Amino acid sequence: MEPILCYPDPPPSEVVRALELAGYSWEAVGDEAAANDGLWSAAIVAAEEEAEAAFAFARALRNADASVAPVLLLVRGSALSELETRHELFDDFCVTPFHPVEFEARLRHLIVRGGWSETPTELVTYGELVLNLETYQAIISGRPLDLTYMEYELLKFLASNPGRVFTRETLLSRVWGYEYYGGARTVDVHVRRLRSKLGEEHAALIQTVRSVGYKFGESRWGA
Amino acid sequence: MEPILCYPDPPPSEVVRALELAGYSWEAVGDEAAANDGLWSAAIVAAEEEAEAAFAFARALRNADASVAPVLLLVRGSALSELETRHELFDDFCVTPFHPVEFEARLRHLIVRGGWSETPTELVTYGELVLNLETYQAIISGRPLDLTYMEYELLKFLASNPGRVFTRETLLSRVWGYEYYGGARTVDVHVRRLRSKLGEEHAALIQTVRSVGYKFGESRWGA
């Protein structure tokens, strides 16, 4: 996906934080000249300080025939009235200070509606393992894994909490999700099937902790 | 100027107050039938309570060919994540409780801009499949498909979100409408009819994800 254009350079720290949190790639520019090279999936223009300069930048973006990326304007609540005569300069605005969730929702809406790019996919990754939560698919070292529902759920849970040890009882209640009498073997068997499908070289991703349970990946406390 | 359409009837009191304050004329309706008579400069859909009904109303607005009024959605901050797959239903949203000044600014922006995102092409394509949203026709490999209304709607929804898995419940609520009671078998049967009409070679476009639901086409593996 194309990165997101930010103005000014550097952007406000809350913008950077929200972008990183949402997993977008971005790039900051200080003037319109720099904005004309490259493709952008959206542009964020912070008009909290030096509003006039920001408006000028937005106008330049609009005039540049190449870039038709949608513009998200950041503005103080006290400055909302200044938008009244500038509707042509932006596509959406966000009142600062903003909540990161609202910010991301507006950004996503702009990008999706603008048809500029696809939404970032929800992924769980660990090393060479990638779980696509939207498509229920798993890939390791580029090779697709053909997992059943329970195998997928178990792997997702483990990979979402790498390095942490779970007892069989915990796994049964968190993955299977119901009160369970006996049958701790169930977990073992599913772990075995997972290991065999992960293949020889990655089977060690799921480690046995004797007398305790299983954990995924390396411990955070060092090998 | 044409009045502003409000849903539900009566609208939330804060909406009424803000509209009166800003001097807009408005009218409230309780269902989509009432919305089809008359011209509106914008539509405000409050989805704070009974979000599903509100989404269904917004969808009906979008489908009604007559009304092209831009839609402003009111939504709780905690419900922002529900917007993720519903971007086509609205043009802008406002998080409640809102400040009247922000509300008015968004409304004005919508009206002035006239709803900013006209979809450039009314086509949905995936591989050899082409859906013409204006003429309600479907073509695959150059061969026209004779689809019924529900089959078309289902295929449109799936093809608009390729690679993503949807549960039967999600499909029922998103394609059939909200709070549809009854058989998940309904989805299965329609999928089967779609597959048979797609023909042997393309039947695999709709994939079954066991214990989960259905998905369309291949997965998207974000960067």
Place this chain on the structure above:
DNA sequence: CCCCCATGTGAATGGAGTGTGAACTGGGGC
């Protein structure tokens, strides 16, 4: 008014997925 087509629902079927018991393995402690 009747027919036809679109749509929804229940039941039968076949098969993939899952759980369980039992045999097997391996390692640590005595």
Place this chain on the structure above:
DNA sequence: GCCCCAGTTCACACTCCATTCACATGGGGG
């Protein structure tokens, strides 16, 4: 070296799910 315990592996039975068929409903057009 032996025993015991925990984990692993295997085979099989059974449950649950998707598919498919057959039929009921109901609305629109001829």
